[in-house]
Amino acid sequence: MRTLGYAILSLLSREELSGYDLMGRMRERVGFFWSARHSQIYPELAQLEEEGFVTHRLVEQRERPDKKVYEITEYGLAALKEWVIEPPSVRATRDEMTLKAYSIWLADPEEAITLFREQEQKHQEQLQRYREIEAWMKEEWGADLERIDSHHFASYAALRRGIGYESEYAEWCRWVSDSLERGV
Amino acid sequence: MRTLGYAILSLLSREELSGYDLMGRMRERVGFFWSARHSQIYPELAQLEEEGFVTHRLVEQRERPDKKVYEITEYGLAALKEWVIEPPSVRATRDEMTLKAYSIWLADPEEAITLFREQEQKHQEQLQRYREIEAWMKEEWGADLERIDSHHFASYAALRRGIGYESEYAEWCRWVSDSLERGV
DNA sequence: TGTACCATGTAATTGGTTACATGATTAC
């Protein structure tokens, strides 16, 4: 199965959703570590249904277009449960910024400093957004964050990765720009 | 231009290489943040040559197959220099492990702990390899690591990203498995 | 009258992996 399929199942295991709402959840909830466009989501949902992982029912709406609401099946949930404890398939990490750093000796230092300061800022801002979500989660969900069989714990675990990732990234950018500044 | 093209130019800006040697350098030097198979490298070299970024000459060898040795052109170097100071194109970050964490509430805790401990181990080992390279660089290159117009500095900057990335990743895995253990 | 949001698709293209293909030399 495709990883995107599991990404979709992971959202449907929490609530039933239309393709359109799934797009939104994808963006808000798992977007920072898995994302997809609607042009990938709609065909994937059809595929998942064909394979028996999800079903849909038509919901007619008066003042909006009708929609297909998807629900995970028992079979889909079982597949998701199996997948979560399997070691991940090795996927190449690709990071353009690190590649640029590898050639930074060719750059004008001033321009390089600007680039890395800007990137640091970007990651700092994302970190800030995550920290706000973290504060919200702690207030809203409280002790649930430690209940390992609650989806709140799982959401928090993923968020922690986002926090760690952005904070490390920002720190690295700062280290590079500081080094460049000292070297000028 | 394709990012792979710049990855190749970044290696050719340091030394001239055959497609085969480029593969090796790719694996050893930039593999952790940009990788490619030979089936992608050979056509990319042809493309880069067509576009005027590199040239090649045939090197005949007595006791090995002949090879094409590629060299970056002035035009290629100029393009690389422009690219390094441009903000990177936004690329979606995809991390299957974080996606699994998002569904970890569905898993058997014991099995989940095993998974995250194993992953922590994996990242810890990679971190160890990077730390060894770091020690080697410091001994071998010394003060060059601070000379911002030296490719040694640039190599070190990229390595620092690898160190930060792996160390943060290992730490997150440990946090998840510890949380799971406390929750059992 | 125009913009934003709701809602769902297909087509073309690019980037990347896996598989297919060939052939020489060196060392065990």
Next chain:
DNA sequence: GTAATCATGTAACCAATTACATGGTACA
């Protein structure tokens, strides 16, 4: 003989992005 390394390619396939396509409602 046979496995490893050197050396270079093409073809098929999958995943993902960009572009094409349609049409409804709400609100300013």
